[in-house]
Amino acid sequence: MEERRVALITGASRGIGKKVAEKFAKEGYNLVINYVSDSTNVEEITKEIKSVTDEDIQVLFVKTDVTDFEACENMVKQAVEKFGKIDVLVNNAGITKDNLLIRMKEEEFDRVIEVNLKGTFNMTKNVVPYMMKKRYGKIVSISSVVGIGGNAGQCNYSASKAGIIGFTKSIAKELASRNILANCIAPGFITTDMTDVLSEEVKEKISDQIPLRKMGTAEEVANAVYFLANEENTYITGQVLNVDGGMMM
Numbered sequence: 001m002e003e004r005r006v007a008l009i010t011g012a013s014r015g016i017g018k019k020v021a022e023k024f025a026k027e028g029y030n031l032v033i034n035y036v037s038d039s040t041n042v043e044e045i046t047k048e049i050k051s052v053t054d055e056d057i058q059v060l061f062v063k064t065d066v067t068d069f070e071a072c073e074n075m076v077k078q079a080v081e082k083f084g085k086i087d088v089l090v091n092n093a094g095i096t097k098d099n100l101l102i103r104m105k106e107e108e109f110d111r112v113i114e115v116n117l118k119g120t121f122n123m124t125k126n127v128v129p130y131m132m133k134k135r136y137g138k139i140v141s142i143s144s145v146v147g148i149g150g151n152a153g154q155c156n157y158s159a160s161k162a163g164i165i166g167f168t169k170s171i172a173k174e175l176a177s178r179n180i181l182a183n184c185i186a187p188g189f190i191t192t193d194m195t196d197v198l199s200e201e202v203k204e205k206i207s208d209q210i211p212l213r214k215m216g217t218a219e220e221v222a223n224a225v226y227f228l229a230n231e232e233n234t235y236i237t238g239q240v241l242n243v244d245g246g247m248m249m
């Protein structure tokens with residue numbers, strides 16, 4: 001039997017990350033699933049992920065705060081000890097702490113940059129040496145349409161997501177010669193816990209501004225992640241793929 005590919009997905013206990021994990025499970029990848037909250041029900045999530053696939057895949061859960069560089073190094077080591085390699089890294093873990101600039105606290109700015117942008121660096125820096133050894137790697141980082149167009153009330157989040165785009169384009173140039181491809185997905189408004197905080201009225205207003213007239217699903221984002229991360233993508237690197245119902249053209 002051909003050796004299974006291995007995907008490490010950060011923030012895969014819920015929302016988009018979990019659907020990304022399910023997509024890779026369906027495609028027969030072994031999985032490394034990262035999360036941070038103590039309340040995460042690992043057994044339940046394992047059951048749910050295994051229930052979507054007929055493949056006899058293995059799943060390793062690692063509780064790690066992506067802001068902690070050494071902890072990320074340890075998570076990657078654990079993954080390589082178990083599976084021997086990491087073929088795909090999906091930098092998905094992300095948070096919001098919204099406020100207008102005038103009211104934004106320094107801690108709110110710093111924490112969002114630390115999780116979203118520094119977390120992406122921490123993981124990529126630790127995974128890439130193993131990808132270089134195998135001369136194979138796909139890195140997909142979850143940015144956002146607001147990293148391209150900005151959004152009032154989200155200067156911290158937009159800066160972190162714009163940073164992810166610059167980071168990705170730079171490493172795509174550095175790592176192309178090693179057969180490591182790096183791309184971003186820029187989701188628009190996707191139904192998850194992150195957007196659940198918005199009122200129905202706000203969601204309707206947002207949907208009115210989207211050509212496809214609805215919010216997206218985590219599955220729709222997961223399919224796009226897989227498109228960029230699977231073996232058949234051999235010529236797309238340094239790109240940002242919007243999954244936003246046509247919101248930002």
Ligand code: NAP
Nearest residue numbers: 011013015016035036037065066093094144187190192194
């Ligand atoms: P979500 O439902 O709030 O889930 C966030 C995930 O990130 C959870 O698995 C959470 O783990 C994990 N996480 C948070 N802080 C972490 C940390 N310090 N270390 C490790 N993991 C951490 O969010 P989502 O809506 O699925 O968003 C996923 C990604 O898509 C984020 O990068 C987000 O910015 C981006 N995005 C989302 C939307 C949208 O409309 N939803 C739009 C554009 C971009 P726990 O469960 O352990 O807390």
